[in-house]
Amino acid sequence: MSYKITVLPGDGIGQEIMVQALRFLKVVAEKFDVSFQLEEKQIGGTSYDLFGNPLTEDTLESCYASDAVLLGAVGGYKWESLEHHLKPEAALLKLRKSLDLYANIRPARVYKSFLEASSLKNEILDGTDFVVLRELTGGIYFGQPRGYDKNEGYNTMRYSRPEVERIARQAFEIAKTRGKRVTSVDKANVLEVSQFWREVGKEVHKDYPEIELNHMYVDNTAMQIVRNPRQFDVMLTSNLFGDILSDIAGMITGSLGMLPSASIGEKYALYEPVHGSAPDIAGQNKANPIAMIASVAMMFEYSFQMSHAAKLIDEAIERTLKKGLRTVDIQQQGMKLVSTVEMTDAIINQFEEVANEQAVGMFLL
Numbered sequence: 045m046s047y048k049i050t051v052l053p054g055d056g057i058g059q060e061i062m063v064q065a066l067r068f069l070k071v072v073a074e075k076f077d078v079s080f081q082l083e084e085k086q087i088g089g090t091s092y093d094l095f096g097n098p099l100t101e102d103t104l105e106s107c108y109a110s111d112a113v114l115l116g117a118v119g120g121y122k123w124e125s126l127e128h129h130l131k132p133e134a135a136l137l138k139l140r141k142s143l144d145l146y147a148n149i150r151p152a153r154v155y156k157s158f159l160e161a162s163s164l165k166n167e168i169l170d171g172t173d174f175v176v177l178r179e180l181t182g183g184i185y186f187g188q189p190r191g192y193d194k195n196e197g198y199n200t201m202r203y204s205r206p207e208v209e210r211i212a213r214q215a216f217e218i219a220k221t222r223g224k225r226v227t228s229v230d231k232a233n234v235l236e237v238s239q240f241w242r243e244v245g246k247e248v249h250k251d252y253p254e255i256e257l258n259h260m261y262v263d264n265t266a267m268q269i270v271r272n273p274r275q276f277d278v279m280l281t282s283n284l285f286g287d288i289l290s291d292i293a294g295m296i297t298g299s300l301g302m303l304p305s306a307s308i309g310e311k312y313a314l315y316e317p318v319h320g321s322a323p324d325i326a327g328q329n330k331a332n333p334i335a336m337i338a339s340v341a342m343m344f345e346y347s348f349q350m351s352h353a354a355k356l357i358d359e360a361i362e363r364t365l366k367k368g369l370r371t372v373d374i375q376q377q378g379m380k381l382v383s384t385v386e387m388t389d390a391i392i393n394q395f396e397e398v399a400n401e402q403a404v405g406m407f408l409l
């Protein structure tokens with residue numbers, strides 16, 4: 045198999061962590077019968093400096109012609125005073141919209157060796173493994189009418205049937221490959237748009253009798269994430285509710301430097317860490333590469349149906365953390381402080397080790 049990937053390092057630490065992600069692609073290509081055709085393009089401030097435009101047609105064309113897009117991060121102090129449409133962040137929004145990436149997936153999975161670092165108690169957190177599936181291109185962020193004047197401000201939360209159907213279907217499809225449970229989040233006790241969301245979800249569910257579906261109000265969901273996060277498998281949310289809940293879910297399980305994400309549409313898919321370009325530590329070989337490497341794992345799982353490779357990467361990250369290696373953002377007493385490159389070296393070593401163990405295991409079977 046051969047896959048074409050557009051590589052967009054972006055700005056700040058985006059460039060450093062992307063170098064590490066590409067090392068991983070090489071290792072995976074060597075281990076599995078797969079090849080990657082990489083096309084590197086510019087986005088964000090780096091693109092603005094070169095072309096006067098944070099997202100060129102050339103970059104977009106490359107994304108349209110790819111099986112997946114890998115993105116580092118964009119932004120930085122240098123570009124903060126640019127006009128809104130020229131800012132690095134505007135490029136990211138335009139890219140997501142152009143590729144019609146309507147489904148955002150953020151896993152909330154706890155690395156065992158990282159349990160101590162969470163704000164929750166071990167016994168509540170241990171075993172947590174769910175994904176937040178957030179609708180990304182509709183809802184109150186895009187609904188019309190919107191505006192404000194001296195006397196009032198208003199936004200409109202609206203969803204069309206196709207918008208809810210496609211995200212609900214995506215949730216059930218993901219649940220099929222996991223724990224077979226979907227929790228659909230809404231505020232149906234007060235919002236009509238949520239009643240509609242719930243009804244359409246139930247209709248789509250008829251095609252997935254093997255999946256368990258339950259409905260939960262958003263306020264209760266926020267509470268349940270910190271009370272008993274193990275109860276969730278796939279959490280299906282609208283744009284606004286998902287924005288808030290995915291941050292809660294992310295932070296109970298790790299630091300910003302460890303959170304990957306996938307944004308998926310009918311035709312295209314983009315994988316990126318949740319964090320930004322971290323200009324405060326850029327260029328210092330300090331950035332945690334785990335969010336980026338875990339985003340590569342998500343690409344294997346969701347775009348290339350290589351969940352075995354994704355699992356190997358996750359296991360390699362888990363073992364590396366267990367050995368006590370920590371980058372500056374997740375530093376703990378008694379642990380070894382390492383650089384971006386050292387952390388990646390260690391994860392690659394662990395990856396080789398796990399892959400070899402599995403090969404021996406298969407042989408013995």
Ligand code: NAD
Pocket residue numbers: 057116117118119120121133136300301302316317318319320321322323324325330331332333335371372373
């Ligand atoms: P940020 O995520 O870049 O950084 C927040 C804090 O977390 C900083 O102290 C940073 O050093 C630390 N951090 C983040 N990722 C890390 C990593 N991998 N390893 C170690 N430490 C890490 O958020 P910010 O400071 O609010 O924003 C900086 C720039 O990034 C802004 O221009 C912002 O608009 C942009 N941004 C981009 C994206 C994106 O590209 N998807 C997302 C958020 C922010």
